[in-house]
Amino acid sequence: MNGKNILLAVSGGIAVYKAVALTSKLTQAGANVKVMMTRHAQEFVPPLSFQVLSRNDVYTDTFDEKDSGVVAHINLADWADLVLVAPATANMIGKMANGIADDMVTTTLLATEAPVWVAPAMNVHMMNHPAVVRNITQLYKDGVRFIEPDEGYLACGYVGRGRLEEPEKIVAHIRRFFSEDNKSLLGKNVLVTAGPTREKIDPVRYLTNRSTGKMGFQVAEQAYLKGAHVTLVTTVKDRPIPDAVETVYVDSAEEMYQAVTTRAEKQDAFVMTAAVADYTPLHVADQKIKKQPGDTALEMTRTKDILAEIGARKKARQVVIGFAAETENVAENAKRKLETKQADYIVANDVSKDGAGFGTDTNIVTFYGADGSVEDFPLLEKREVAEKITAKIVEKLG
Template sequence: MLKGKKIAVYVTGGIAVYKVSDLVRRLIKAGATVKVAMTKSATEFVTPLTFQILSKHHVYTDTFDEREGDKVSHIHLADWSDLAVVAPATANSLAKMANGLADDFVSTALLATTAPVFIVPAMNQHMLENPATVRNIQTLEDDGRFVMEPDTGFLAEGYTGKGRFPETEKIVETIQEFLLNKEPNLPLKNKKVVITAGGTKERIDPVRYITNDSSGKMGYSLAIAARNLGADVCLISASKTLQTPYGVSLIPVETAQQMHHAVDVEFDTASIVIMSAAVSDYRPEQVLNEKIKKNEQEMILKLVKNKDILATLGSQKKHQFLIGFAAETTNVEEYAKGKLVKKKADMIVANDVSKPHAGFNKDTNEVTIFMVDEEPVELSVNSKQAIAEEILAIALTKMTK
């Protein structure tokens, strides 16, 4: 979502300035080109050289420092940017923006900016809650500016309160969601995508269960990819270790039966359903309420079969595009093709989980996509995020035929 975007970061004078260097780095890592402007107060906390090295661009600090004779610097930066980010935004900078004051480079450039403006306030709680600040934030929101909610935490003054600069990852995710909401022509806009993720757990007793090695990373990558295409994403997850992506609705589950119920509830209104979870095929016939004690040399555990969620969905689908996953260790193509037909899926994404760069608990994957009456499509080793984006790109081409 940030790839190729031109982002102007306006840094104003608060203690959180030092955190903005990481924000600039993360924006660049996400594919954006970043230019930085600073108020005089901001340069008291972090030097412009820091941001110049990170951004590889001159840092603007003085309205009258015109380096290019054919450009007016503050107007040029305003016109150049696809997005303006004000971080941290002090109470003073909020007041200037709300009232159209322009007495330095930052306030002048912001007044000339027609691109979306994303504001990250950070200040003492009492300053944040002052009626004047509350009024200024409301004015900015009424003017179409996006003002991010500050975090609650330990403040520079030595006590806990609201006004803390949010974590970098949270800001970047919120920026991406903000830009998504402004994109009118995304291919999955107003479409619902249901995705399952993680390895389900089947309880034996209060401390033991049957599960597998699935981390849920592939499902979460698919959720991010679908969100970035504009979808309303419902992520049904058996994983408890991964952070829920911003803009994604999470339904936590544990067992295969719970996952089946959650998918069934969401299925009718879905346009795409992606079963990427590693669902337990069997569960213990009896779940004990107390821990099993070690008595005998052997213990027999009787298992019963869980309902096949993918096959059930395949028999029920109407308008839905159904994608299943096949994690195999041998005869990958044979099993994947069989699964495609037997379970009436539109696509099966198969991978050999015995390979070193594919499968469970990896950040990379290598898959082959099978579709009815189509040649298999091989996706070579890449990050799970890149693989997720390719899977959805292929699905979209088939859905529009």
């Protein structure tokens, strides 16, 4: 981070004291840090604390021009390589989401073209309030990135999610952001599938599985952050994804097959995380099937194998990564899948293990490579697994 310009925007919550420590750690890491504070933030910590640790003036008032040669909020906005709002209160998040600019911090945030990160800190119930969730979703779509709050004892007395992430971890996120391979997929096309397919039985019923799409969405975001043009083919419509990611919404295995194969030619890499149904009803009723006395049977037919199709079509320049969600004989099944699907890697996990199943934020995976390599990983956040997957793509594409 040597020489990087980080603009820290501090809003008014009890977690301001952590922002003081964060300023110190960023400065020690070699970054140039300038701090802006809201009026309420100054109620918790005086600007002098940030001034001493950052060795720079602290900005608190839009009309307090410290240098007559520049307009302060425009100059700061242009100066920053990264803008970090920490802590970000519900009030600050609401202002940002709605384009309100009524003080030094919010005015500068509207003027900057640098990446903007937000580290929320608030009561657990505030964090889950529909208005806050809606504002966070809007900011995410606008390109703002979030450092998830931690869980633990909160200043209000509650125990739950809403505590500002620790300064050390925030610094680690920033360090990763400024790493040399950050744009290592620039100019590459990456297609990701995510979520469960839904196979219709009649107008009100369908067959599906427990996949939530979390893993695929993380892969799509990591590839996007590394500069790739990302196409996300998914059935999941309630998870935020950057607007720059080309999102194709589908429903059934057949629709996903068509969406993937028609876009296959121009792709450099495929990451097939979707849990695609192996079978679909042979006949779909036009009307709701009514309850009848006794048992019934549903006739099924095999769906098209998307991963096998992409593996068979694969060109020398393309990378194909598949997933194997298993409950037994993980290694044996993954190696068989690697061979039959003609993939470069199979990412296998035992979904019966705690922390590795569907719907979790973590995973325990093993990478099986076509070159015979086997890499085991401990329990990781799905974001970290996604980083390792994109690293494999970078490695294969050279």
